[in-house]
Amino acid sequence: MSLRFGILGLLNYSSMTGYDLKKVFDASIDFFWHAQTSQIYRELNVMEEEGWLISHVEIQTDKPNKRIYEITDKGREALMEWIASAPKEDRRPKLPTLMRMFFAGERSVEENIAFFEDYIKRSQAWLDKMDKIDLDLKYYTDRFSGSPRPLYWEMTLDYGIQLMQMNRDWAKKNIEILKKLPAAKDKAEATD
Amino acid sequence: MSLRFGILGLLNYSSMTGYDLKKVFDASIDFFWHAQTSQIYRELNVMEEEGWLISHVEIQTDKPNKRIYEITDKGREALMEWIASAPKEDRRPKLPTLMRMFFAGERSVEENIAFFEDYIKRSQAWLDKMDKIDLDLKYYTDRFSGSPRPLYWEMTLDYGIQLMQMNRDWAKKNIEILKKLPAAKDKAEATD
DNA sequence: CGTGGCATGTAATCGGTTACATGATTTA
DNA sequence: TAAATCATGTAACCGATTACATGCCACG
Numbered sequence: 001m002s003l004r005f006g007i008l009g010l011l012n013y014s015s016m017t018g019y020d021l022k023k024v025f026d027a028s029i030d031f032f033w034h035a036q037t038s039q040i041y042r043e044l045n046v047m048e049e050e051g052w053l054i055s056h057v058e059i060q061t062d063k064p065n066k067r068i069y070e071i072t073d074k075g076r077e078a079l080m081e082w083i084a085s086a087p088k089e090d091r092r093p094k095l096p097t098l099m100r101m102f103f104a105g106e107r108s109v110e111e112n113i114a115f116f117e118d119y120i121k122r123s124q125a126w127l128d129k130m131d132k133i134d135l136d137l138k139y140y141t142d143r144f145s146g147s148p149r150p151l152y153w154e155m156t157l158d159y160g161i162q163l164m165q166m167n168r169d170w171a172k173k174n175i176e177i178l179k180k181l182p183a184a185k186d187k188a189e190a191t192d
Numbered sequence: 193m194s195l196r197f198g199i200l201g202l203l204n205y206s207s208m209t210g211y212d213l214k215k216v217f218d219a220s221i222d223f224f225w226h227a228q229t230s231q232i233y234r235e236l237n238v239m240e241e242e243g244w245l246i247s248h249v250e251i252q253t254d255k256p257n258k259r260i261y262e263i264t265d266k267g268r269e270a271l272m273e274w275i276a277s278a279p280k281e282d283r284r285p286k287l288p289t290l291m292r293m294f295f296a297g298e299r300s301v302e303e304n305i306a307f308f309e310d311y312i313k314r315s316q317a318w319l320d321k322m323d324k325i326d327l328d329l330k331y332y333t334d335r336f337s338g339s340p341r342p343l344y345w346e347m348t349l350d351y352g353i354q355l356m357q358m359n360r361d362w363a364k365k366n367i368e369i370l371k372k373l374p375a376a377k378d379k380a381e382a383t384d
Numbered sequence: 385c386g387t388g389g390c391a392t393g394t395a396a397t398c399g400g401t402t403a404c405a406t407g408a409t410t411t412a
Numbered sequence: 413t414a415a416a417t418c419a420t421g422t423a424a425c426c427g428a429t430t431a432c433a434t435g436c437c438a439c440g
Contacts (some may be wrong), residue, residue, distance in 0.1 A: 002291040003399080009295040019419050032290035034283070039400065041421055064408065064419040083298050086310075091226070093285035094428095098224035098348045099194040103201040105341035106275050112344075118278075149297035152304075155366050156290045166358055174347050195427080211391050231428065233393055256391040256436065286400095 003035055004043050005082045008052065008071065012079055015070040018044055027136045028153075031126065031160045044069055052078055113178050116171040123168035130161050195227055196235050197274045200244065200263065204271055207262040210236055219328050220345075223318065223352045236261055244270055305370050308363040315360035322353050 010016070010024055018041045025035045047053045052075030055067050071079070097119070104112050134157060141150035202208070202216055210233045217227045239245045244267030247259050263271070289311070296304050326349060333342035 001399085002286065002288045006291050006294070009298075012295075012298075017419075018421090029291075029294065031284055032287040034286070034400095036401065038402085038421075038423095045421095060418095062409070063417090066419060079295075080298065083292065083295055084303075087288060087292060091288070091429095092223055093287060094194065094226070095224040095285060095351075096194045096279065096283070098351060099198050099221075100275065100279060101344050101348045101351075102198070102221065103204075103271075103275055104344040104347075105339060106201075106204075106272065109340070111276075147297060148301070151369070152293050152296040155296075155362075155369075156293045159287075159290060159293075159362055162358055162362065163355075166354055170347075170351055170354065177343070177347075193427090209391075210393090226428095228429065230393075230395095230430085234427095237393095252390095254437065255389090258391060283401095 001082070002033060003039065004047065005079060006033060006035070007040065007043055008047065008075055008079045008082075011053065011069055011071045012076060015068050017066045017068055019066065028133055031130070031133065032156065047075065051075075109178050109181055113175055116175045116178075119171045120168050120175075123164050123171065126164045127161065127168070130157065130164065133157060133160075193274070194225060195231065196239065197271060198225060198227070199232065199235055200239065200267055200271045200274075203245065203261055203263045204268060207260050209258045209260055211258065220325055223322070223325065224348065239267065243267075301370050301373055305367055308367045308370075311363045312360050312367075315356050315363065318356045319353065319360070322349065322356065325349060325352075 006025075006029060007021055010021060016024075018037070021040050021044075022035065022037050025033070025040070029035070044053065044055075048055060048069070052072060053069045054072055055069045057065055057067050059065050100115075104115070107115075137150070137153045137157060141153070198217075198221060199213055202213060208216075210229070213232050213236075214227065214229050217225070217232070221227070236245065236247075240247060240261070244264060245261045246264055247261045249257055249259050251257050292307075296307075299307075329342070329345045329349060333345070
């Protein structure tokens, strides 16, 4: 459901095409909700059928024509209802990495250290991307000053940054633990 | 895929029924991977067809009969392959709460404070549950001493606790921010 | 006499992923 | 001349959720 209302929420800020939506998702929302292009177009169709959106085609000569979606009153109503609705007891996100960790005892200590090292790299890559998201949001923030939106956007970004930092630090700590194990001691000192 | 191998991993520790698996999931794995009963039984069927498991029925007089699943060599192979396989670039978990936050500017500050207060309660409930999981894992730890399993189990639990604490603290901080807003000041002081 | 535990499933639906398809224009 | 950008989709599949179905036994 969240994707549906994510799209609707963006269209409430401004009318745009499926392609535009995908770009906004990738630039600002990706870290908490990754959306496939195919899924965006499908949701747009469904919502138009339900009367939450209307669209028109803009003919372009130099580029492919594009279909611009606009939110309707009915759509705005549905959006507000979703925003007001209580999040029925938080569904815990599924964390595949922890599933792996749970059974990591079947793997060698060295392999697990390598796993965590890779994990740190990926966390860091996300943290780097967060800086870009920050800039993107600041771009909109300038255009929305006085509105409470930027404040809440900052809160989501803040969460994302904290999460990635936590991920990174957790992996670092685990490497320390593994390197202190008697069996891994030799290798640990060699690569240190 | 993770659910499949989660089940397989547990059966690698010890043979059990679908019902038992559900209990282990709810008691220890739930915080990073919630599994439905229906899904567990379906996966068991599929894996038995693939020859990863074999089962036999144990007849009970006082209770319903039960079907006990046992991992095969082929299943053990598949499990080890999964454990060794590289996690293809971390798919970011979807975080519905952040989607809500992203559009929370459409809601009143008071409503958002109430939302965060509820969120803190739910995080705290999870933290309380973590204590129970800790005990459950310690129970197994005693039976596996010398094995590296408990070490990795602790790492997953540690992650879970840190995550819930982070969630809680994030919400607390956000409430502070919202209460300092000029528009919310009166109400904030009244309910303090 | 009702509730909770034991125990196993089926069916329908939904949301998300992967793969595929097309084709023009702009930029390096 | 190759790659990236613009732009819109379809089809198949897969994994997860929700609802439903059954029935006995033990305990308070």
